[in-house]
Amino acid sequence: MNLPKSVTIVEVGPRDGFQSEPGFVATDEKIELIERLSDVGLKRIEITSFVSPGTVPQLRDSEEVAAGLSRRPGVRYCALTPNFKGLERAILAGMDEIALFVSASETHNKKNVRMSVERSLRAFRQMAQSALRRGMRIRGYVATAFGCEYEGRVSIEQVKRIVLEYIAMGIQEISLGDTTGMANPVAVRTMIRELRPILGNTAFALHFHDTRGTGIANVVAAIEEGAAIFDSSIGGLGGCPASRTSSGNVATEDLVGILHEMGIDTGIDLDSLIEVARYARKIIGKELPGHLLSAGKVNWQGQEIAARSR
Numbered sequence: 001m002n003l004p005k006s007v008t009i010v011e012v013g014p015r016d017g018f019q020s021e022p023g024f025v026a027t028d029e030k031i032e033l034i035e036r037l038s039d040v041g042l043k044r045i046e047i048t049s050f051v052s053p054g055t056v057p058q059l060r061d062s063e064e065v066a067a068g069l070s071r072r073p074g075v076r077y078c079a080l081t082p083n084f085k086g087l088e089r090a091i092l093a094g095m096d097e098i099a100l101f102v103s104a105s106e107t108h109n110k111k112n113v114r115m116s117v118e119r120s121l122r123a124f125r126q127m128a129q130s131a132l133r134r135g136m137r138i139r140g141y142v143a144t145a146f147g148c149e150y151e152g153r154v155s156i157e158q159v160k161r162i163v164l165e166y167i168a169m170g171i172q173e174i175s176l177g178d179t180t181g182m183a184n185p186v187a188v189r190t191m192i193r194e195l196r197p198i199l200g201n202t203a204f205a206l207h208f209h210d211t212r213g214t215g216i217a218n219v220v221a222a223i224e225e226g227a228a229i230f231d232s233s234i235g236g237l238g239g240c241p242a243s244r245t246s247s248g249n250v251a252t253e254d255l256v257g258i259l260h261e262m263g264i265d266t267g268i269d270l271d272s273l274i275e276v277a278r279y280a281r282k283i284i285g286k287e288l289p290g291h292l293l294s295a296g297k298v299n300w301q302g303q304e305i306a307a308r309s310r
């Protein structure tokens with residue numbers, strides 16, 4: 001087996017998760033969650049979005065979150081930026097990294113950001129220049145890369161076109177998003193094989209939603225194809241406001257759990273991470289989909305019933 005020694009996890013719960021909760025999570029609780037995530041070993045965290053507060057009111061406190069955080073050395077803090085105004089806010093907030101996002105599906109992009117794919121890309125070209133000049137890092141999402149609930153199949157050619165645009169802008173990392181959980185391990189392998197020849201030095205991440213229970217299977221397929229960066233969300237929070245069926249990302253604690261069982265390092269302390277997932281459950285105020293939250297981690301000592309404490 002050709003497994004990597006270690007995998008990088010990008011925690012997206014504070015953004016992908018909180019954007020899709022019906023209620024507003026208090027700013028100090030958001031901050032505490034992000035700080036706890038960094039304390040257990042997560043080195044990359046997407047903390048918020050600089051989007052329209054009318055469109056995503058759950059993240060209307062992005063400036064306060066960015067300013068209120070005590071930032072840990074060695075942790076890269078990222079925020080989503082759909083347009084130039086978002087970039088300006090991200091710069092003022094001192095973000096290390098911005099995430100550009102465009103959907104491979106024209107319909108999804110229009111619903112999500114009220115722009116055509118072409119118009120998003122046009123804005124990104126200018127934004128990328130400006131961000132890179134300032135020494136910020138950039139990751140570029142391709143949302144609905146594995147299918148769209150409105151358009152159905154999305155062609156790999158369309159994904160490639162966006163990836164090539166991103167590469168031409170000079171961004172450092174692409175994240176392929178399965179926004180509504182339509183991917184499967186075969187599609188994941190095919191996608192990676194098709195993209196590898198054009199990626200060059202650009203890093204690539206996978207962003208799986210577990211809408212249909214295929215998230216971890218997709219991660220394992222991607223790992224076997226050489227992928228080593230995965231987005232996930234504490235407790236399995238997550239969703240997309242422009243989607244009717246989207247639900248949570250792969251849960252970070254489930255992902256870390258299976259990676260460790262497979263002998264792959266993440267740099268994250270799993271017991272403490274499960275504690276953070278419990279904190280996420282507490283502030284959201286309802287059960288979350290993450291499996292280890294209820295089952296506990298694999299217990300090779302076997303003396304005790306898996307922790308189900310609330």
Ligand code: COA
Nearest residue numbers: 049050051052053055056082083085086112113114240241
């Ligand atoms: N931050 C804050 N406000 C913003 C903004 C940003 N990045 N971009 C636009 N706005 C404001 C404008 O200033 C304007 O405000 P006003 O009415 O007070 O003048 C208003 O929003 C409308 O601006 P406009 O450029 O016409 O935007 P729009 O209504 O076409 O919406 C987006 C476009 C991209 C701003 C909006 O669709 C959006 O924020 N989408 C994000 C969705 C998302 O986060 N999805 C999750 C990712 S999967």
Ligand code: ZN
Nearest residue numbers: 016179238239
């Ligand atoms: Zn997502």
